[in-house]
Amino acid sequence: MAQLFYAADxxxxxxxxxxxxxMAGRKSMDLFGVLVIAIITALGGGTLRDVILGNHPVSWIRDDTYILVASIxxxxxxxxxxxxxxxxxxxLLIADAFGLAVFTVYGTxxxxxxxxxxxxxxxxxxxxGVAGGVMRDIICNEIPLIFKKEIYATACIAGALVFIALRALATPPWLDTGVAMLTVLATRLAAIRWHFSLPRFHLLDRD
Amino acid sequence: MAQLFYAADxxxxxxxxxxxxxMAGRKSMDLFGVLVIAIITALGGGTLRDVILGNHPVSWIRDDTYILVASIxxxxxxxxxxxxxxxxxxxLLIADAFGLAVFTVYGTxxxxxxxxxxxxxxxxxxxxGVAGGVMRDIICNEIPLIFKKEIYATACIAGALVFIALRALATPPWLDTGVAMLTVLATRLAAIRWHFSLPRFHLLDRD
Amino acid sequence: MAQLFYAADxxxxxxxxxxxxxMAGRKSMDLFGVLVIAIITALGGGTLRDVILGNHPVSWIRDDTYILVASIxxxxxxxxxxxxxxxxxxxLLIADAFGLAVFTVYGTxxxxxxxxxxxxxxxxxxxxGVAGGVMRDIICNEIPLIFKKEIYATACIAGALVFIALRALATPPWLDTGVAMLTVLATRLAAIRWHFSLPRFHLLDRD
Structure with missing residues (x-):
């Protein structure tokens, strides 16, 4: 099971x-710039998680497969x-949804x-799930995807809750992991496809 | 006294x-997006402080009251x-000034x-005091408040110095805490009200 | 040699x-705002490195010379x-290149x-080498230098590789350090002067 998680990660x-x-290509960055943005996007979320948890050494320092995979x-x-x-x-949106699904469940x-x-x-x-992409978007001076109209953070929260609930029911690991990832992925893809969105909180400025 | 600090925090x-x-409402985010931005703003500064100090586990992992209060x-x-x-x-500016006062003194x-x-x-x-709001503003693609015309970082530095000075004089905790918070709050509110500002450092580009 | 590194740092x-x-001057910040941005730029990269490595306490907490030098x-x-x-x-670009050279080699x-x-x-x-400047540019709402046309991240990677190679050859410390710093500096200055750039990765949007 550890290997399955490793592969998913x-x-x-x-x-x-x-x-x-x-994203770096859309900004016409040079080749090493592309590498830097790719690595930050791929490893930023997990690094932030490990740093907040005080979980040292972080994954990609312990095991350089991570850097290698991101670079390739x-x-x-x-x-x-x-x-x-x-x-x-x-x-770009669909690839992002896959990464979101895997990382959200892994982080949980x-x-x-x-x-x-x-x-x-x-x-x-x-x-x-979210932080690597947010770093990518902030560094590239784009409005983070988390802002766009469709459901995003919501898909992560739903996936994490499904994972925790199934784990509490002691379902087999492949089942809780798989269903939780599918929850994130399906929610996000449906949101992209049909422009699903939650009620929004509109606030007009008055001065 | 620990309880008073806990309550203030x-x-x-x-x-x-x-x-x-x-701020999330001004960006018309959906409801979970609002939650995410609210939590980052509320806990980002303290988390950054604890991570830099190597102070694990950070407050909201140790005690989920923080997340609960931010969510409510x-x-x-x-x-x-x-x-x-x-x-x-x-x-928004006045609420920000209150948070700034409490967090600056707490962090010191x-x-x-x-x-x-x-x-x-x-x-x-x-x-x-500052980092949570800066994260909020950067993620929301706003120019951080720290940039706006009125005194901001200065109010924090003044409050921290007042707190350190009073603590060195061994005044009662309610006094040093209260006076230091008032220093930040009064400085910032006065700056907002009368548009106080320090001398600025203008630098024109010449190429 | 430790002293030489300390001085270079x-x-x-x-x-x-x-x-x-x-940069803060170009944004017409007030004097304490200038101080805050200067300190973040100067110490942000090293702090991020130490936090990711779990290397506590970070340099400027251990030794307040760092804050003092940045402030002065x-x-x-x-x-x-x-x-x-x-x-x-x-x-600004040339000063940035010097800092980049020193910090890249120090971090390696x-x-x-x-x-x-x-x-x-x-x-x-x-x-x-890069993170402090990226923080400066993001907080100041500028497109990070790393994006500009000329070689940037590439200069860092080249300098780090040169340093590692010379260190593996057991050259004297002043030599590997000096040559690696010169590699970063010369690459970056030449890139600024003659607008050198690597092949770019252009990606057009199609929707």
Whole structure:
């Protein structure tokens, strides 16, 4: 099971690295700039989680597979785009949804392993899922995806809650992990496809 | 006295959560987005302070009252604004000043408890007071309040220095805490009211 | 040799503090705002490195010379600019290149002292060199220099690799340090002077 989680984590790293590389491409960064943004996007969320938990050394210092996977994904993205053609905006959103699903569940799992409170576990899931992408968007001077019209943070919170509930029911690991990831992914993809959104909190300025 | 500090800290959390929720409302975020921004604003400064100090576990992991208070404040803000009417821009500024006062003094106190150097204590006060709001403003793509015309960082530094001086004089805790908070609050409110500002450092570009 | 590194580190702190103060001046911040931005720029990269490494207490808490040097450099910049005249945009870029060189090599050295993997050492070099300036630019709502046309992250990576290679060859410390710093500095200055750039990764949006 540890291996399954490890593989899922590396998959999330690769996917988020791709979203970082694509965003860097939209900003016409040079090749090492692409690498830097890809690595920050892929490893920023987990690093923030581990730093807040005081969980040292962080994953990519302990094991350089993470950096390697992120770098290969970034270079692969550049090569692939060069050989084929420009990517749809939607491709970036869908890749982001996959990474979000994997990292949210992984972050929640890490917090549960530390036997933290449930509210903290949800927050660690959200941080792990969201923070890398937020760093990518802030550094690239884009409005973070978390702001866009469709459901985003909500999908993470839902996935973390589903994971915690199934874990409490002692379902097999493949089941709780799989269902929770699907919850995030399906929620987010449906939100992108049909422009689902929660009620918004509009506040007009009056001075 | 520990309880008084705890209560003041929770008050600061609630107030900063409100400023986060209001800012999220100005960006028309959805309800969970409001929650996320409110929590980051309320707990970001203290988390950054604890992470820099290596002070684990950070407050809201140790005690989930913090998350609860921030969440209630955020939801309460949304409900209250819905039931009444749009908030004045100035309301946001004044709430921010209250949070700034509480957190600056609290952060300075934590540093003194760790027996850190005085320069570090001032900086920890400023970080605790300012960082959550800066994170809120950066994520929301606003120019941080720290930039606006009126005195801001200066109010924090003044409050931290007053607190350190009174503590060195061994005044009663309610006195040093109260006077230092009033220093920050009064400085900031006066700056907002009469547009006080320090001399600025203007630098024109020449290329 | 430890003293030489210490001196170089303080030099980097002073130089980055100057770039922070200049940027704050371009934003017409007040005097304490200038101080805050100068300190973040000067100490942000090293702090992030130490926090990720779990390396507590961070340098400026252990030793308040750092804060003192950054503050003096910031105040000195304001006085110097007042007495003379506006600074060229290029002055900011060149000062930034010096700080980048010193901090990149220092960060790589710290990682090697911790006997971390080489990929991690390179990344720590880049974080130490780049992160303070990125924080300065993000807080000041500028597009980070790392984005501008000329080679930037690449200069850091080159310097870190040169340092690691020379260290592996057991050259004298003054040689590996000096050559690595010169690598970063020369690469960056040449890039500024002749507008060198790597191939870019252009990605057009199609929706």
């Amino acid at each position: 590396l998959f999330g790293v690769a996917v988020f690295a791709i979203t970082g590389a694509l 994904a970034a270079v692969g993205t550049v090569v692939w785009v060069r050989l084929t053609q420009p990517i749809h905006e939607k491709g 799992e890490v917090a549960l392993q530390h036997e933290l409170q449930l509210s903290t576990a949800v927050i660690m899931g959200v941080i792990t | 929770l008050f600061g959390v609630a107030v900063f959560a409100i400023t986060g929720a209001l 404040a955020a939801v309460g803000t949304v409900v209250w604004v819905r039931l009444t009417q749009p908030i004045h821009e100035k309301g 106190e934590v540093a003194l408890q760790h027996e850190l150097q005085l320069s570090t204590a001032v900086i920890m006060g400023v970080i605790t | 303080l030099f980097g702190v002073a130089v980055f503090a100057i770039t922070g103060a200049l 450099a910031a105040v000195g910049t304001v006085v110097w600019v007042r007495l003379t005249q506006p600074i060229h945009e290029k002055g 050295e710290v990682a090697l002292q911790h006997e971390l993997q080489l990929s991690t050492a390179v990344i720590m070099g880049v974080i130490t």
